[in-house]
Amino acid sequence: MKPVTPVVKLYRMTPDPEGTIAAAAKLCYAERVEGLPEQDKASAGRFVRRLFELGHLSPIEHASFTFYIEGVSRAMTHQLVRHRLASYSQRSQRYVGHGDFDYVVPPQMEGKTVEAGGKSSDAVEYFRETMEMLAERYRRLNQALGETGESSNEDARYVLPNACETKIFVTMNARELVHFLEQRLCMRAQWEIRSVAGEMLVILRDVCPSVFNPVGPKCIRNRGCPEGKMTCGKYGEMVEKYSAK
Numbered sequence: 001m002k003p004v005t006p007v008v009k010l011y012r013m014t015p016d017p018e019g020t021i022a023a024a025a026k027l028c029y030a031e032r033v034e035g036l037p038e039q040d041k042a043s044a045g046r047f048v049r050r051l052f053e054l055g056h057l058s059p060i061e062h063a064s065f066t067f068y069i070e071g072v073s074r075a076m077t078h079q080l081v082r083h084r085l086a087s088y089s090q091r092s093q094r095y096v097g098h099g100d101f102d103y104v105v106p107p108q109m110e111g112k113t114v115e116a117g118g119k120s121s122d123a124v125e126y127f128r129e130t131m132e133m134l135a136e137r138y139r140r141l142n143q144a145l146g147e148t149g150e151s152s153n154e155d156a157r158y159v160l161p162n163a164c165e166t167k168i169f170v171t172m173n174a175r176e177l178v179h180f181l182e183q184r185l186c187m188r189a190q191w192e193i194r195s196v197a198g199e200m201l202v203i204l205r206d207v208c209p210s211v212f213n214p215v216g217p218k219c220i221r222n223r224g225c226p227e228g229k230m231t232c233g234k235y236g237e238m239v240e241k242y243s244a245k
Contacts (some may be wrong), residue, residue: 017063025059216242
């Protein structure tokens with residue numbers, strides 16, 4: 001058992017995503033289709049960027065991206081799968097035993113103190129001890145259930161924490177990724193999914209800049225925070241942070 005941090009990898013994507021998007025968009029207005037699939041990379045990028053600026057977003061749905069993500073918590077993936085226009089394949093706690101699970105420690109625990117049983121404990125150490133206790137309880141319950149794999153795992157897993165590490169494949173089209181990033185890069189999003197979204201954006205800007213260079217939290221496209229009284233008050237910082245370098 002050990003604490004872990006996110007690892008985000010682009011596993012597969014539509015070949016030449018900008019060319020695919022440009023060809024799909026131009027088809028809508030093309031009297032002749034000869035040569036349409038063969039798009040010059042530079043001109044395709046400019047065309048797609050213009051589409052994005054005009055808000056013509058349906059053509060970008062023709063590009064899709066598959067990410068492999070590990071070192072994240074079940075708490076994070078419970079939020080991730082709320083984005084419905086996507087495909088997910090996640091490591092099962094039913095088919096896979098979790099007697100020695102890795103876990104994610106919220107960074108806010110650093111430097112905090114827990115008062116319990118008349119003594120003070122470092123919050124991170126207290127958290128670690130709790131994870132080890134839950135793993136031990138899981139193992140004992142699994143043994144009591146016959147340690148038969150799937151049929152015992154499925155009930156023993158009820159004691160596993162949200163901090164338990166998981167691995168997941170995620171496939172989204174570019175339009176849904178824009179929506180996901182705008183929601184989850186927001187400072188009001190939970191810290192772990194915001195961190196994963198940030199890593200995804202770095203990758204996407206490299207492979208499909210015409211779509212993803214302009215992307216940031218939703219305040220960027222809205223030219224101001226839409227959260228009203230719940231704003232983080234950092235719109236200027238967000239513009240600076242997410243401006244494509």
